[in-house]
Amino acid sequence: MGLLVEVGASRVVVVGVSKGAEGALHLSVVDDRVDGVVALSPSSVSWANVGAGLDGQLTPARSSWSWCGEPLPFVPYDPGWVDPDPPVSYRALYESSLVAFADRVAEASIPVERAQAKIVAVAGGDDQMWPSLLFAQHLEARRAGVGFELIVGKDAGHRITFPGETAAPDRAAVYAYGGSQAADEALGAVAWRAALRLAHLD
Numbered sequence: 001m002g003l004l005v006e007v008g009a010s011r012v013v014v015v016g017v018s019k020g021a022e023g024a025l026h027l028s029v030v031d032d033r034v035d036g037v038v039a040l041s042p043s044s045v046s047w048a049n050v051g052a053g054l055d056g057q058l059t060p061a062r063s064s065w066s067w068c069g070e071p072l073p074f075v076p077y078d079p080g081w082v083d084p085d086p087p088v089s090y091r092a093l094y095e096s097s098l099v100a101f102a103d104r105v106a107e108a109s110i111p112v113e114r115a116q117a118k119i120v121a122v123a124g125g126d127d128q129m130w131p132s133l134l135f136a137q138h139l140e141a142r143r144a145g146v147g148f149e150l151i152v153g154k155d156a157g158h159r160i161t162f163p164g165e166t167a168a169p170d171r172a173a174v175y176a177y178g179g180s181q182a183a184d185e186a187l188g189a190v191a192w193r194a195a196l197r198l199a200h201l202d
Helices: 019-030 091-100 102-108 132-143 181-198
Strands: 002-007 011-017 036-040 118-124 148-153
Touching: 011 019, 011 181, 019 036, 036 181, 091 102, 118 132, 118 181, 132 148, 148 181
Parallel strands: 011 036, 036 118, 118 148
Antiparallel strands: 002 011
16 A cells, blocks of 8 residues: 655655555645655545445445545446456546546545645556556646656556565456556666655665
8 A cells, every 4th residue: 555654753755556645645635744755656536445345345335535534535436337358457447437427526636735745656658557647647737746746657557666676476367557567667766766865865
């Protein structure tokens, strides 16, 4: 989901990947102690639950996030979408859900303009799990470029890899992540340098 990095007991940077980036961005909005966020393959809106909720049920759809016991507004998934044969790309699901529930997108958008933290968003142009580049551009627009850095790897996919990081188990037979190992690692190297700068370690 994410990694909390505290530097010198005075600087806090949150790193989130995919769904974890969604959570990291929300945290920066509600907690001014967060100085920086590195959002890898982020979303710009809150989405419905993935998998069963605490009640063990998949439906009805509910928010993935809550604050002070109240669920945050979210975008549900397009009920007309059907899983294709594997390897599965979920990008089309998220794109069609934004259209099917267009009336809920504004309210579900993560209000990063209210965050005090500096934000680095990192996205691959070939992300096949969800349109993270589009989402990152939406985040950038909400911040009007202030305290925001967008890093793009046009050939990278969803699984951006930091230097020295052990690659995730290969599930390419099940999911289509997009990109390539070389492109994902190249984007991760650039993102890592930006993360160090954000944490004042470089």
